[in-house]
Amino acid sequence: MAYPEPLEALVAAFERFPGIGRRSAERLAFHVLRDPEARLLAAAIARALDETRRCSVCANISATDPCPICADPARDAGLVCVVEEPRHVEAFERSGAFRGRYHVLFGALNPADGTEERHLTTARLVARVAAGGIREVVLATDPDAEGEATALLVLEALDKLAEPRPIVSRIARGAPAGAALEYLHRGVLEDALTLRRPVRRRPG
Numbered sequence: 073m074a075y076p077e078p079l080e081a082l083v084a085a086f087e088r089f090p091g092i093g094r095r096s097a098e099r100l101a102f103h104v105l106r107d108p109e110a111r112l113l114a115a116a117i118a119r120a121l122d123e124t125r126r127c128s129v130c131a132n133i134s135a136t137d138p139c140p141i142c143a144d145p146a147r148d149a150g151l152v153c154v155v156e157e158p159r160h161v162e163a164f165e166r167s168g169a170f171r172g173r174y175h176v177l178f179g180a181l182n183p184a185d186g187t188e189e190r191h192l193t194t195a196r197l198v199a200r201v202a203a204g205g206i207r208e209v210v211l212a213t214d215p216d217a218e219g220e221a222t223a224l225l226v227l228e229a230l231d232k233l234a235e236p237r238p239i240v241s242r243i244a245r246g247a248p249a250g251a252a253l254e255y256l257h258r259g260v261l262e263d264a265l266t267l268r269r270p271v272r273r274r275p276g
């Protein structure tokens with residue numbers, strides 16, 4: 073027996089989300105139908121889509137362009153921390169340990185989920201660095217296999233730039249391998265930044 077078409081459409085919409093299978097999508101759809109506040113969710117989704125954009129400098133999600141961090145003259149514009157996701161910016165900001173600016177890649181290289189270089193904002197980062205004024209790029213992708221592959225990708229892209237090139241550093245591995253950045257204790261994040269090390273460039 074099929075669901076009424078509007079309900080089927082709602083299930084299909086939930087199924088589009090990452091990690092949500094048919095069963096979970098059905099459960100969420102029935103929850104929405106029972107929840108008197110569900111229209112607030114619909115309104116919140118519409119508002120988030122209408123009132124956020126990507127910062128033209130760092131690519132992060134923001135209500136303004138440039139975002140508050142890129143617009144803040146007190147932040148060090150010469151120091152750029154490259155992260156996978158907006159939630160990683162939030163993690164660094166919560167720690168208060170970083171006073172530079174960011175670049176958000178929006179993902180990491182991942183053969184399993186099909187994320188390739190063209191899905192990331194690497195080219196925007198390279199253009200930003202090529203425009204000058206950046207003395208150090210800190211690679212702060214996750215310390216897992218996808219994050220390491222992505223850090224290497226960014227390093228190689230920056231290495232193609234003409235001199236003078238910025239220093240490229242990688243956050244130190246003070247964290248357990250496989251840990252997600254946003255769950256790390258403040259002190260661990262601080263250590264990871266303080267103990268960052270230069271990335272060895274390939275000769276030639």
Ligand SMILES: [Zn+2]
Nearest residue numbers: 127130139142
């Ligand atoms: Zn920005």
